Amino acid sequence: MNKKLEIKNLTKEFDGKGAVHDVSFDVYDGEFLSILGPSGCGKTTILRMLIGLISPTSGTIYKDGEEITHVAPSARGMGIVFQNYALFENMTVLGNVEYALKIKKETKATARETALRLIEQMGLLEHKDKKPYHLSGGQQQRVAIARTLALNPDIILFDEPMSALDVDTRLALRKELKELQAEYKTTMIYITHDQEEAFSMSDRIMVMDNSVISQIGTPEEIVTAPANDYVRRFVVDNLRMKVESIAKYVEMGNENH
Amino acid sequence: MKITKSLVGRISIFVILFAIIIVPLVRMLFYIDGAALKSVFTSDGFYTALLNSITSTLVATVISLVVAYALAWSIHRTNMRFKAILSIVLVFPMLIPSISHGMGLVILFGNNGIITRLFDASSSIYGFGGVVLGSVIYSFPVAFLMISDILKYEDYSPYEAANVLGISKPRQFGAITLPYLRKPLISVVFATFTMIVTDYGVPLSVGGQFKTLPVILYEEAVGQLNYSVGSVIGLVLLVPAVGAFLFDLLNQDKGNSAYVTKPFRLEENKKRDIIGYVVCTIVVLFTLLVLVSFCVQAFAKRYPSDMSFTFDNFAKTFKRDGGSFLLNSMLMALLTSAVGTAFAFITAYFTARMKTKTSRFLHLMSIVSLAVPGLVLGLSYVIIFKSTFVYGTLVILIMVNVVHFFASPYLMMYNALGKMNENLESVGHILGVNRLRIIKDVIIPQSKYTLLEMFSYFFVNSMMTISAVSFLATPDNKPLALLINQFETYNMMECAAVVAILIFAVNVTVKGIVGAIKKHGEKKDVKSKTV
Numbered sequence: 001m002n003k004k005l006e007i008k009n010l011t012k013e014f015d016g017k018g019a020v021h022d023v024s025f026d027v028y029d030g031e032f033l034s035i036l037g038p039s040g041c042g043k044t045t046i047l048r049m050l051i052g053l054i055s056p057t058s059g060t061i062y063k064d065g066e067e068i069t070h071v072a073p074s075a076r077g078m079g080i081v082f083q084n085y086a087l088f089e090n091m092t093v094l095g096n097v098e099y100a101l102k103i104k105k106e107t108k109a110t111a112r113e114t115a116l117r118l119i120e121q122m123g124l125l126e127h128k129d130k131k132p133y134h135l136s137g138g139q140q141q142r143v144a145i146a147r148t149l150a151l152n153p154d155i156i157l158f159d160e161p162m163s164a165l166d167v168d169t170r171l172a173l174r175k176e177l178k179e180l181q182a183e184y185k186t187t188m189i190y191i192t193h194d195q196e197e198a199f200s201m202s203d204r205i206m207v208m209d210n211s212v213i214s215q216i217g218t219p220e221e222i223v224t225a226p227a228n229d230y231v232r233r234f235v236v237d238n239l240r241m242k243v244e245s246i247a248k249y250v251e252m253g254n255e256n257h
Numbered sequence: 258m259k260i261t262k263s264l265v266g267r268i269s270i271f272v273i274l275f276a277i278i279i280v281p282l283v284r285m286l287f288y289i290d291g292a293a294l295k296s297v298f299t300s301d302g303f304y305t306a307l308l309n310s311i312t313s314t315l316v317a318t319v320i321s322l323v324v325a326y327a328l329a330w331s332i333h334r335t336n337m338r339f340k341a342i343l344s345i346v347l348v349f350p351m352l353i354p355s356i357s358h359g360m361g362l363v364i365l366f367g368n369n370g371i372i373t374r375l376f377d378a379s380s381s382i383y384g385f386g387g388v389v390l391g392s393v394i395y396s397f398p399v400a401f402l403m404i405s406d407i408l409k410y411e412d413y414s415p416y417e418a419a420n421v422l423g424i425s426k427p428r429q430f431g432a433i434t435l436p437y438l439r440k441p442l443i444s445v446v447f448a449t450f451t452m453i454v455t456d457y458g459v460p461l462s463v464g465g466q467f468k469t470l471p472v473i474l475y476e477e478a479v480g481q482l483n484y485s486v487g488s489v490i491g492l493v494l495l496v497p498a499v500g501a502f503l504f505d506l507l508n509q510d511k512g513n514s515a516y517v518t519k520p521f522r523l524e525e526n527k528k529r530d531i532i533g534y535v536v537c538t539i540v541v542l543f544t545l546l547v548l549v550s551f552c553v554q555a556f557a558k559r560y561p562s563d564m565s566f567t568f569d570n571f572a573k574t575f576k577r578d579g580g581s582f583l584l585n586s587m588l589m590a591l592l593t594s595a596v597g598t599a600f601a602f603i604t605a606y607f608t609a610r611m612k613t614k615t616s617r618f619l620h621l622m623s624i625v626s627l628a629v630p631g632l633v634l635g636l637s638y639v640i641i642f643k644s645t646f647v648y649g650t651l652v653i654l655i656m657v658n659v660v661h662f663f664a665s666p667y668l669m670m671y672n673a674l675g676k677m678n679e680n681l682e683s684v685g686h687i688l689g690v691n692r693l694r695i696i697k698d699v700i701i702p703q704s705k706y707t708l709l710e711m712f713s714y715f716f717v718n719s720m721m722t723i724s725a726v727s728f729l730a731t732p733d734n735k736p737l738a739l740l741i742n743q744f745e746t747y748n749m750m751e752c753a754a755v756v757a758i759l760i761f762a763v764n765v766t767v768k769g770i771v772g773a774i775k776k777h778g779e780k781k782d783v784k785s786k787t788v
Contacts, residue, residue: 053683074689086680090702099698100688151688 002029003065004155004187010049010059018045021211023059027155027189032181034190034198036235037208043191047157050189051078063155079148080157083164085140087132087147093119094128097146104151118146122176138169142176149184158190162197174201195238207231267607267615274604274622277660281637282495282629285488288640293485302473307493310469313385314454317392321449322442324393325400328540331533333408336523343537344405348398349544352764354721354738357757359391359462360745361547364554364754371550374561383465391459394547396452397540403445411437412518440508447501455494455630458723462745470494471632478636479727488640491633502628506621548761554754570751574759577752579740583759586737589654590719597659597666597715598708605670606696610682620671627664631724634661639728649731657725662718666711673707674700706775713771717764 005027012020017040027033035043048054050061052073061069068076088096098115102108119128122142124135132140141161148156158177162170178201181188192198198205199219206216207227215227223239226232297303328347332340350358365372366382373380382390415433424432457471464472470490478487554560558567571579601623608620626634638657639648647653677700685695701708723738730739738760744753 051687053686073683073687078687080683080687082680082684084678084680086678086684088681088699088703089678090699100690103688103690103694147684147688 001031003027004029004031004063005050006062006065007046007050008060008062010046010061011057012042012045012049012054013057014045018042019211020045020049020056023211023213025206025213025216027187028203030181030185030187031203032178032188032190032201034192034202034205035208036192036195036198036205038193038234041208042211043208044159047080047159047189047191051080051157052076076155077153078155078157079151079153080159081141081144081148081161083160085132085137085144087140087143089132092129092131093124093135093143096132096143097150100147101150114150115146118149119143121180122146136169137165138173141165141173145177145180149180153186155187155189158188160191160193163192163194170197177201195235196242199239205235207235209234263607263611264613264615266603267611267613267619270604270607271615271619271622274619274625277656278622278626278629281641282633284641285491285633285637288485288488289492290485293489297486297489302468303470303490306468306470306473309385309388309460309467310454310471313388313392313460313467313469314450317389317396317453318446318450320389321393321397321400321453322404322446324397324540325404325445325449327536328397328401329404329408331536332405334521334523335530335533336525337530337533337537343541346541346544347401347537349548349761349765350394351398352717352721352768353757353761354723354741355391355395355456355458356462356723356738356741356745357458357551357753357760358394358547359387359459359464360741360750360753360757361394361550362387362391362463364550364750365546369561371553371561383463384467387463387465388460388467388469391463392453392456394544395456395459396449399452400445400449403448404442407438407441407445410518411521413521414519416521417519443508444505447497447504451498451501451630454497455632456724457632461742474632474636475727478639484636484640487636491630491636494630494633495628498630498633499628502625505627551754551757551761554751555758557751560751570755574744574752574755579737579752579756579759582735582737582740583763585651585734586720586760587763589651589658589736590716592651593655593658593662593719594712594715596655597663598711600659601663601667601711602670602704602708605667605674606700609671609674610677610679610700623667623671624664626660629661631661631722632727635725635728638725642729648729649734651734653729654726654734654736657729658715658719658722661722661725662715666714669707669711669714670704673704677703706778709771709774713767716767720760720764720767 003026007026008024010020010023012018020042023042023046035046037043045054049056052068052071055070059069060067063076088099091099094112094115097118098111101111101114106114116125116128119125122145124139124142124146127135127139132143135143144161162173165173174197177188180186190198190201202219204216204218205222207214207222207230209230215222215231217225222231223236226236331337332344337343362382364370366380366387367373368380370380370382372378411434416429419429419433454469455471457469457475460467460469460472461475468476470493474487474490474494477483477490553564555570556566556568557563558565558569604619604623608616608623635657638653642648642653647656681699682692682695685692685699690698719736721738722736723742726736727739730736737756740756741753744750744756
């Protein structure tokens with residue numbers, strides 16, 4: 001598989017939590033990679049360095065073989081979806097999605113066309129003239145995704161995009177994200193502290209602990225061969241507990257049918 | 258540290274603020290000489306005034322807080338009706354100069370006063386009582402607004418828990434309400450005390466022989482141009498103001514607003530509501546009485562001998578250039594608002610949306626003007642600018658007003674920007690939209706109502722202020738509010754009343770327009786929800 005991103009010895013020094021210490025990993029073209037770890041482990045810091053919102057203390061980032069460590073965020077061909085949506089509250093759904101396109105000097109007509117197509121794809125066409133605060137959390141996050149897709153990035157980063165949403169919405173959005181990925185062939189890097197979320201969506205998972213990578217591999221690899229005690233406790237045991245606590249009820253249900 | 262554009266911006270603003278707040282004050286302190294110190298601290302007048310200031314301010318502060326608390330309680334803890342309109346009327350006194358409150362009392366209770374004549378009594382309003390009463394009217398609306406804010410955001414859940422546990426109301430007050438109120442209330446106490454103790458308007462108009470420190474400062478510096486003695490008293494007045502400022506700074510309630518709070522659920526309680534009505538009615542009547550007294554003075558042909566209705570007094574005031582002073586004042590207020598709002602917005606943007614170590618210093622610098630009483634600011638400005646070309650122009654009046662009223666609008670914007678999504682600029686960065694564009698397209702539209710509030714704050718206060726500007730005004734360039742004192746000195750109360758009415762009318766109009774725009778905007782937002 002082609003390497004989309006190569007991260008070499010990335011380090012960010014901080015006084016407080018969230019530091020990153022000498023991290024190296026690759027991201028393959030078109031894959032769905034989750035970065036899984038507790039809050040403060042440095043996963044958001046990595047994401048912000050990948051897109052260029054903060055610059056690393058040392059280390060390099062390559063995209064398609066070219067170094068982009070200090071390239072401007074908008075020139076990296078990446079998009080990001082934030083946990084708290086970060087929508088422009090004063091604009092309508094349509095306004096949010098076509099904003100960047102209009103500024104990039106596309107003709108008004110093409111900007112609108114692209115925006116409407118994306119809004120329709122996200123199932124929000126009937127809401128296109130509403131302001132974001134009149135939408136549900138899930139709908140707002142869909143607007144944010146559409147806004148990101150508008151500039152046609154080949155990598156999209158997700159910074160715990162679902163942690164403020166309820167369970168039903170999460171399940172629906174998970175499915176939609178996978179569908180979008182299949183359609184656009186976009187590489188997706190997804191940050192989460194939720195083991196279940198990571199395992200249900202990812203091609204590979206990178207488990208982080210306190211500024212360093214504990215293990216990176218497919219879900220199967222991580223479950224069958226956890227690299228250390230921490231991975232076993234934080235990932236495997238946690239998943240098992242969740243599954244076991246539900247399993248007996250599922251069985252009861254099966255027996256009754 | 259890397260030198261970025263934003264760092265240059267922050268440093269520039271810091272330097273500007275330092276130059277227009279701190280430098281004049283330091284210059285003023287250097288104006289103090291041994292002779293002035295000696296003459297002030299050896300004169301009996303000073304100690305009498307100091308004592309007068311302390312006693313009248315203490316009494317007025319206590320009364321003002323009790324009134325303000327009773328009002329805020331009535332609005333937020335009863336099921337009274339007409340709360341919206343009451344909340345508007347109750348802050349009317351904030352729209353006119355402090356000196357007019359004293360004048361109102363003289364018109365009502367003075368030797369020839371409306372009420373004095375009505376009851377055929379002799380007047381004892383001049384002196385301690387009048388100063389206290391006037392100061393209460395002048396200050397209670399501010400305290401009321403502050404306490405209202407505290408009560409509005411008080412969490413109901415502890416009371417709910419206490420009710421379930423069967424804890425009695427008085428014990429709830431002692432165990433929940435008081436501890437919650439203590440810290441913010443101390444801030445209100447200091448703010449009210451500072452406001453009263455540094456005001457010269459009320460004691461000048463109704464104090465008679467009862468002189469307070471600000472009156473002496475005013476007489477020395479404005480009347481006799483004795484700046485060095487004025488500076489000594491200014492220094493004394495800085496003490497409580499700086500003290501209050503430091504106390505607030507060290508006692509900020511961290512994260513008080515971050516909690517999710519449950520709004521108060523008010524049960525049916527007729528007795529409680531009646532108390533609310535009584536409290537509000539008394540205060541509103543008194544507030545309106547003062548305004549009515551201006552109207553009687555202004556519209557009666559010759560109070561008290563000829564009470565027929567007339568506009569003559571308006572004509573008389575306008576013949577004495579009242580009209581051009583009014584326009585001058587409005588122009589000054591308008592420009593102060595424009596410059597002040599822009600400056601406060603830019604400063605708040607730097608401190609609220611670019612969190613760095615240097616932004617904290619800038620934040621501190623931005624609120625430091627809270628610690629400088631208007632009188633002291635004005636004195637320091639006249640000392641530093643009196644021989645420059647800006648002296649006597651509109652420019653210096655605008656400048657001193659921007660500095661004087663800067664902190665509150667700045668804090669409004671600081672809070673508004675702090676609440677906005679922290680990633681907006683990052684989104685712009687990634688979408689390839691530069692910061693200025695995001696500010697123009699997203700940040701400003703989202704803070705338009707706050708900008709409006711800031712504008713109106715600068716405007717209303719510039720229209721009614723008599724403190725800092727009194728040192729800097731020249732006969733050609735005089736804010737309208739200063740005419741009140743001038744007319745009073747010539748015993749032309751009817752013209753003074755006209756001026757008060759004019760200021761009130763302009764400020765009510767501005768407040769009304771701002772309120773209407775906000776209401777209209779909110780309605781539109783609700784409408785688009787149902788589309």
